[in-house]
Amino acid sequence: MAIRLTDVANEAGVSLATASRVLNGSARKPAEEISLKVRQAAEKLGYFPNAQAQALARSSTKLIGLIVRDIADPYFSSIARGVQRGLGESGIQLLLASVGSDHERELETIRAFMSQRTDAIILSGSRLLEGDQQLEQLLENYQANGGQAIMIGQPLALTGGIQIDNDGTAADLASALVRLGHRRFAILAGDPELATPRHRAQGFSDKLERTGIAVEQTLHGAFSREGGYLAMSDFLTAREKRKESGQICVFCVSDVMALGALHAIRERGLRVPEDIAIVGFDDIPTLVDVTPSVSTARLPLEEIGRMAGEMVLSHSGAKLVVVSGVPMMRGSSELATAD
């Protein structure tokens, strides 16, 4: 079908080997004169090297895989952009999979990437709290065959990657809020089986406890905007029933959940922060356009992606880097002046 290197070699009147050496950097350098002929022939015929054939012959694809939960979620799309940046001009191509919360599909994707012989796989969804046998086994196999497994979030014992200090960052967030004067707290905690939301909630409430403050309520919901919306709705309904009032500060374990929660609050005609103070986590780019500005813990998302990309390039996939977030106190968590 397409033009092969053989065709180019024939057209140029040289051997296959020579054509190969010209069109790809080989150790041996053919004469300039002959190089030109080959290049012209390739140009004329519209030759494109067959990456599959090259991969087979060199036993090295220049492919890596990135697995995210939802590419339309700003958290993941920021990371994805960072990865692309990190890859830069390396010529490495990125295989993307947006697998949703479907764990089985995630495993299938890893298998697919292994089949593609990707040089590295970057996993960016949240891990289950209890170790995942299948996943670990798969990645171990992958690494045994020379693949780099890089995790963003909570690296496994056997993988390197970027570890996000969810626990410590959430604690800092708690401290900052107490310093602001908040004393009443609730947590919108996300799926209790996932490590990330779990650690964030835990870090937050532990810190409060050490300060002598008890979290009044912990609600669980899906780790998504929808989940935040529903959980907050439940919270508000219960609050109404109790005819309770007075500002309370609700820590949402992700910005995306916080936005859903914000929506639920507004829908009921309540005010942020006067009635409910809101705090998120991640500092997704979307936040800049939200009013009131949402307090959160800033994670350098794009930078995290970039680091992962660079780890691929430098073959330092086994390295572990820890990244912490920094509290950003904005409008949504201002202390109500009078009660």
Next chain:
Amino acid sequence: MAIRLTDVANEAGVSLATASRVLNGSARKPAEEISLKVRQAAEKLGYFPNAQAQALARSSTKLIGLIVRDIADPYFSSIARGVQRGLGESGIQLLLASVGSDHERELETIRAFMSQRTDAIILSGSRLLEGDQQLEQLLENYQANGGQAIMIGQPLALTGGIQIDNDGTAADLASALVRLGHRRFAILAGDPELATPRHRAQGFSDKLERTGIAVEQTLHGAFSREGGYLAMSDFLTAREKRKESGQICVFCVSDVMALGALHAIRERGLRVPEDIAIVGFDDIPTLVDVTPSVSTARLPLEEIGRMAGEMVLSHSGAKLVVVSGVPMMRGSSELATAD
């Protein structure tokens, strides 16, 4: 390095061909008994088919390429998610490239995808207004070799894809605003060399003209949040100098630009919509969390991506589908009651 099919065949005590037939759907079905042995051997050895070798032998990769300008932009990430959805369980893998506004890089990416022998390439950035020789030639070559070139936005003469009726939709938007009572308009028009922003601005102003209304000002800026911010800043500075006041409705050719513009307006302490009414285009998911709610033309972004993905599956890449947006009048374009 890795386990080969040959290894599996040996382990199972069958021939290479039989192993191949068992592990991949072939027309000929080996006996159940022997199939089992092969599968067990594969499992035991941890065999993963080498996709490159398969591609070479079958001359069919199950790969497609998606090119966007910026994967972190909600417009593109929504489309990307749609494409993934459209691909569904097909087992086709997605190669993603986020090329920025770098035209040369876009061409390079297409070449890379051609080398990868992707079955299809979905182009989703905006085209230049004047035909791009190189791009067309490249895609023509690609199609001649059996590739599907699918464009989202403004398909070229030689490609199919999803055409967005920017012109007509912008006109509808203009009508809706006039119907609301607006009479004073400005356009925040984006890069004049790109087809998409150009068509939107043109469609909008043409419709107004036919209604007997002249656009007071047209500003150009980059087709991005930053561009929207800067252009609006200039607009407001000029307006201040002229000591002008009174509501004017500014049509931003994309939501992302509108958000940048909104930021600039707020920064100066002006109000939306009382001082400046804002209208965007696309209806990116981000908008739901912005107050006031931003008027726009709703494009079914995810659906558009899904359609593109399905076109790949059904090999109908040459088909042309036209999608129109529908005006969504929300808070940001309310008419100021008194002036």
Next chain:
DNA sequence: CTGTTAGCGCATTCAC
């Protein structure tokens, strides 16, 4: 139904 064999397109030893 199963095994043998010949490529798929290219990189790379090895001779010249």
Next chain:
DNA sequence: GTGAATGCGCTAACAG
């Protein structure tokens, strides 16, 4: 510095 030959891992005729 250049060409001929071998093999990367697998599929798909072709025989048996």
